[in-house]
Amino acid sequence: MEKDSNLDEMVKKIQDSILEEEKDLYSAIVIDHAYNPRNIGNIKGADGVGIITGPCGDTLQIYLGIEDNKIVETKFLTDGCGASIACGSVITELVKGKTVGEASKIKSDELLSILDGLPEENVHCTVLSVNTLRSAIENYNLKKCNNEDIRSDNGN
Ligand code: FES
DSSP: OHHHHHHHHHHHHHHHHHHHHHHHHSOHHHHHHHHSOSSBSOOTTOSEEEEEEOTTSOEEEEEEEEETTEEEEEEEEESSOHHHHHHHHHHHHHHTTOBHHHHHTOOHHHHHHHTTOOOGGGHHHHHHHHHHHHHHHHHHHHHHHHHHHHHHHTTO
Protein backbone atom coordinates (compact mmCIF):
# COMPACT_ATOMS: atom_id res chain seq x y z
CA MET A 1 0.00 0.00 0.00
CA GLU A 2 2.82 2.35 1.02
CA LYS A 3 4.69 1.43 -2.17
CA ASP A 4 1.65 2.34 -4.30
CA SER A 5 1.34 5.79 -2.77
CA ASN A 6 5.10 6.42 -3.26
CA LEU A 7 4.75 5.39 -6.88
CA ASP A 8 1.66 7.61 -7.34
CA GLU A 9 3.57 10.52 -5.84
CA MET A 10 6.53 9.93 -8.14
CA VAL A 11 4.28 9.73 -11.22
CA LYS A 12 2.51 12.93 -10.15
CA LYS A 13 5.87 14.73 -9.72
CA ILE A 14 7.01 13.60 -13.18
CA GLN A 15 3.68 14.69 -14.74
CA ASP A 16 3.89 18.08 -13.03
CA SER A 17 7.44 18.66 -14.24
CA ILE A 18 6.46 17.68 -17.83
CA LEU A 19 3.53 20.10 -17.63
CA GLU A 20 5.84 22.88 -16.38
CA GLU A 21 8.20 22.30 -19.34
CA GLU A 22 5.24 22.32 -21.74
CA LYS A 23 3.97 25.60 -20.31
CA ASP A 24 7.24 27.19 -21.47
CA LEU A 25 6.75 25.90 -25.00
CA TYR A 26 3.00 26.01 -25.57
CA SER A 27 0.24 28.58 -25.02
CA ALA A 28 -2.47 28.02 -22.41
CA ILE A 29 -5.01 27.22 -25.15
CA VAL A 30 -2.76 24.54 -26.68
CA ILE A 31 -2.26 22.91 -23.28
CA ASP A 32 -5.98 23.09 -22.52
CA HIS A 33 -6.98 21.40 -25.81
CA ALA A 34 -4.10 18.89 -25.69
CA TYR A 35 -5.01 17.75 -22.17
CA ASN A 36 -8.81 18.10 -22.53
CA PRO A 37 -9.46 17.45 -26.20
CA ARG A 38 -12.98 18.15 -27.47
CA ASN A 39 -14.69 15.94 -30.04
CA ILE A 40 -12.41 12.90 -29.74
CA GLY A 41 -13.72 9.82 -31.55
CA ASN A 42 -15.30 8.95 -34.85
CA ILE A 43 -18.78 9.15 -36.35
CA LYS A 44 -20.27 5.93 -37.67
CA GLY A 45 -21.66 6.58 -41.15
CA ALA A 46 -20.12 10.07 -41.22
CA ASP A 47 -21.10 12.29 -44.16
CA GLY A 48 -17.46 13.18 -44.74
CA VAL A 49 -14.25 11.48 -43.62
CA GLY A 50 -10.69 12.73 -44.07
CA ILE A 51 -7.66 10.65 -43.08
CA ILE A 52 -4.22 12.05 -43.78
CA THR A 53 -0.73 11.08 -42.68
CA GLY A 54 1.60 14.07 -42.55
CA PRO A 55 5.29 14.13 -43.47
CA CYS A 56 6.05 13.61 -39.74
CA GLY A 57 4.35 10.16 -39.96
CA ASP A 58 1.42 11.13 -37.74
CA THR A 59 -2.12 10.51 -38.92
CA LEU A 60 -5.16 12.69 -38.33
CA GLN A 61 -8.73 11.58 -38.99
CA ILE A 62 -11.64 14.02 -39.17
CA TYR A 63 -15.29 12.97 -39.30
CA LEU A 64 -18.12 15.31 -40.27
CA GLY A 65 -21.86 15.05 -39.75
CA ILE A 66 -23.58 17.42 -42.20
CA GLU A 67 -27.21 18.49 -42.46
CA ASP A 68 -28.56 20.98 -45.02
CA ASN A 69 -24.99 21.88 -46.00
CA LYS A 70 -24.15 22.75 -42.35
CA ILE A 71 -21.62 20.91 -40.20
CA VAL A 72 -23.62 19.74 -37.20
CA GLU A 73 -21.24 17.17 -35.70
CA THR A 74 -17.46 16.72 -35.78
CA LYS A 75 -15.03 14.19 -34.34
CA PHE A 76 -11.32 13.54 -34.71
CA LEU A 77 -8.70 10.93 -33.90
CA THR A 78 -4.92 11.15 -34.07
CA ASP A 79 -1.87 9.15 -33.14
CA GLY A 80 0.16 12.36 -33.28
CA CYS A 81 1.82 14.77 -30.90
CA GLY A 82 0.14 16.96 -28.28
CA ALA A 83 0.01 19.84 -30.78
CA SER A 84 -1.87 17.67 -33.28
CA ILE A 85 -4.39 16.77 -30.54
CA ALA A 86 -4.84 20.49 -29.79
CA CYS A 87 -5.18 21.27 -33.53
CA GLY A 88 -7.76 18.49 -34.04
CA SER A 89 -9.70 19.66 -31.02
CA VAL A 90 -9.71 23.33 -32.04
CA ILE A 91 -10.48 22.75 -35.72
CA THR A 92 -13.42 20.44 -34.94
CA GLU A 93 -14.81 23.09 -32.56
CA LEU A 94 -14.23 25.81 -35.13
CA VAL A 95 -16.16 24.14 -37.97
CA LYS A 96 -19.25 23.24 -35.93
CA GLY A 97 -22.22 25.23 -37.23
CA LYS A 98 -20.34 26.46 -40.32
CA THR A 99 -21.49 25.74 -43.85
CA VAL A 100 -19.34 23.40 -45.90
CA GLY A 101 -18.19 26.39 -47.99
CA GLU A 102 -17.18 28.40 -44.91
CA ALA A 103 -15.29 25.44 -43.41
CA SER A 104 -13.36 24.83 -46.62
CA LYS A 105 -11.97 28.40 -46.43
CA ILE A 106 -10.30 27.86 -43.02
CA LYS A 107 -6.55 28.33 -43.31
CA SER A 108 -3.70 27.02 -41.18
CA ASP A 109 -2.75 30.62 -40.21
CA GLU A 110 -6.20 31.07 -38.67
CA LEU A 111 -5.73 27.92 -36.62
CA LEU A 112 -2.26 29.04 -35.56
CA SER A 113 -3.60 32.37 -34.38
CA ILE A 114 -6.46 30.73 -32.39
CA LEU A 115 -3.83 28.53 -30.73
CA ASP A 116 -1.72 31.60 -29.85
CA GLY A 117 1.10 30.19 -31.95
CA LEU A 118 3.08 26.95 -31.84
CA PRO A 119 6.81 26.19 -31.73
CA GLU A 120 8.32 26.17 -35.25
CA GLU A 121 8.57 22.36 -35.30
CA ASN A 122 4.81 22.05 -34.67
CA VAL A 123 3.54 24.54 -37.24
CA HIS A 124 3.04 21.69 -39.75
CA CYS A 125 0.46 20.16 -37.35
CA THR A 126 -1.91 23.04 -38.27
CA VAL A 127 -1.36 22.31 -41.98
CA LEU A 128 -2.12 18.63 -41.40
CA SER A 129 -5.37 19.59 -39.63
CA VAL A 130 -6.54 21.91 -42.40
CA ASN A 131 -5.62 19.39 -45.11
CA THR A 132 -7.51 16.64 -43.26
CA LEU A 133 -10.56 18.89 -42.89
CA ARG A 134 -10.46 19.69 -46.62
CA SER A 135 -10.15 16.01 -47.42
CA ALA A 136 -13.25 15.27 -45.27
CA ILE A 137 -15.13 18.02 -47.14
CA GLU A 138 -14.00 16.63 -50.52
CA ASN A 139 -15.19 13.20 -49.40
CA TYR A 140 -18.58 14.71 -48.50
CA ASN A 141 -18.85 16.54 -51.84
CA LEU A 142 -17.95 13.36 -53.72
CA LYS A 143 -20.56 11.30 -51.85
CA LYS A 144 -23.15 14.03 -52.49
CA CYS A 145 -22.37 14.03 -56.24
CA ASN A 146 -22.56 10.24 -56.39
CA ASN A 147 -25.93 10.26 -54.57
CA GLU A 148 -27.26 12.92 -56.97
CA ASP A 149 -26.04 10.81 -59.94
CA ILE A 150 -27.80 7.74 -58.54
CA ARG A 151 -30.99 9.78 -58.02
CA SER A 152 -30.91 11.17 -61.57
CA ASP A 153 -30.16 7.67 -62.96
CA ASN A 154 -33.31 6.51 -61.19
CA GLY A 155 -35.25 9.36 -62.77
CA ASN A 156 -35.81 11.19 -59.41
FE1 FES B 1 3.18 15.17 -36.49
FE2 FES B 1 2.44 17.09 -34.83
S1 FES B 1 1.24 16.06 -36.27
S2 FES B 1 4.42 16.24 -35.05
